[in-house]
Amino acid sequence: MKETAPITLTIDGREITVAPGTTIIEAAAAVGIDIPHLCYCPGLKSTGSCRLCIVEIEGLRSPVVACKRKATPGIVVHTDSPTIREARRFVVELLLSRHPRECLVCDKSGTCRLQRYAYELGARADHFLVEYPNHPVDDGNPFILRDPNYCVLCGRCVRICHLQGAGILDFIDRGLKTKVGTPWDRPLDQSGCDFCGSCVEVCPTAALIERQQRGRGREWELRRSTSVCGYCGAACAVDMHLKGDEIVRTSTPQQVGYLCARGRFGWAHLSHPERLTMPLVRENGTLVTADWAEALDAAANGLTAVRGQWGPGSVGGIIGTGVSNEVAHAFQRLMRAGLGTDNLDTSLGFKGLDVLRDIHEIYSGKRATLEDITGADVLLVIGDAARRSPAIWPKVKQALAGGASLIYVGFYHGRLAKAASVWLRSRPEAAEAVLHHMAATLLRLDVE
Known part of the structure; x- marks a missing residue:
């Protein structure tokens, strides 16, 4: 049966209560005790390879690695005893013996952990003679x-x-x-x-x-x-x-x-020195700098003049895919409420969003986040999302490493296509038809 009761231990004379499964280095960090370490990094699997985070536990003959050793009830831990400091100094001096001694010009100077621990422990760089x-x-x-x-x-x-x-x-x-x-x-x-x-x-x-x-x-x-x-x-x-x-x-x-x-x-x-930092307005065929009020008035007057002469249908708006939702909402309000036109388009080019909403309703699921991808059993990806939104790709790879299947709908022969279990190869304009067929199949299977 899995242990669920809190664990109480003592670190450097301070009594600490932590959840089961907490390592000694995590327990110490929770109360502000910094145990020296190089290989340990929160969020990554601990290896205990650097041997700097060794600590003493009363009753044990040898030091233990704090990033690997789980806290157990009643143990008494010493993180900075003379024996531990000497052992850490030995480890740091071994590392320094094969390390460049260019701290004055090193970009990491002041934030380098090895430099910090060498200073705190009084380690010498010439204690061991090892071939560089x-x-x-x-x-x-x-x-x-x-x-x-x-x-x-x-x-x-x-x-x-x-x-x-x-x-x-x-x-x-x-x-x-x-x-x-x-x-x-x-x-x-x-x-x-x-x-x-x-x-x-x-x-x-x-x-x-x-x-x-x-x-x-x-x-x-x-x-x-x-x-x-x-x-x-x-x-x-x-x-x-x-x-x-x-x-x-x-x-x-x-x-x-x-x-x-x-x-x-x-x-x-x-x-960049050529980056525009002020609005520009064209006067007599030449772009000149202007303040924001002048530039906005010029844009508004130009759009109003075109609408007045040719009607709202003569005005159209195209917006890129890199803007925020707030900017996209404001843009469509400008076009629809301000200029009275529905001529709106985007560089995305994909027209199957309504079908995706239908598939979503079939499964009555919640909207997925990036973190949900890693735990999925099946991934359905439309278009080359890994190229348009690179943050998706590492999550997809983690899911595939965990045994997930990938269904890719698109034409681009990139990373997603190569990793897909099923590749439904289609031209961009045909993606909507593919999704309609998938939705119809899902509905039929649900009825059956």
């Missing part, structure tokens, strides 16, 4: 700089790469030759990497860093502002790290989140 690995640096892509010489083999990047469904990064070789690499040790841009950048976000050292961040500001110089990515309809939350008004890098508000390559690296245009 001298791995080649992977800098052949515009997004991620990968330097295996800074790697401490914590495995965070490997685990999150598999969690996102990519599986590009993994351990290579054995013993002192072990390193993290790609299939056949190819550069990232030749390995099939999606450049989601999740590995960069969880890396505790400078083994993985964003190229666009280099030399543009230390972490303590940056302020963080939470926003929403507007590249697609997934509306992923994103933290902007700014120096002044310039975006230096981005991250996810969650400990283990996901941003696609566009959402993580595609913000340079916001600071």
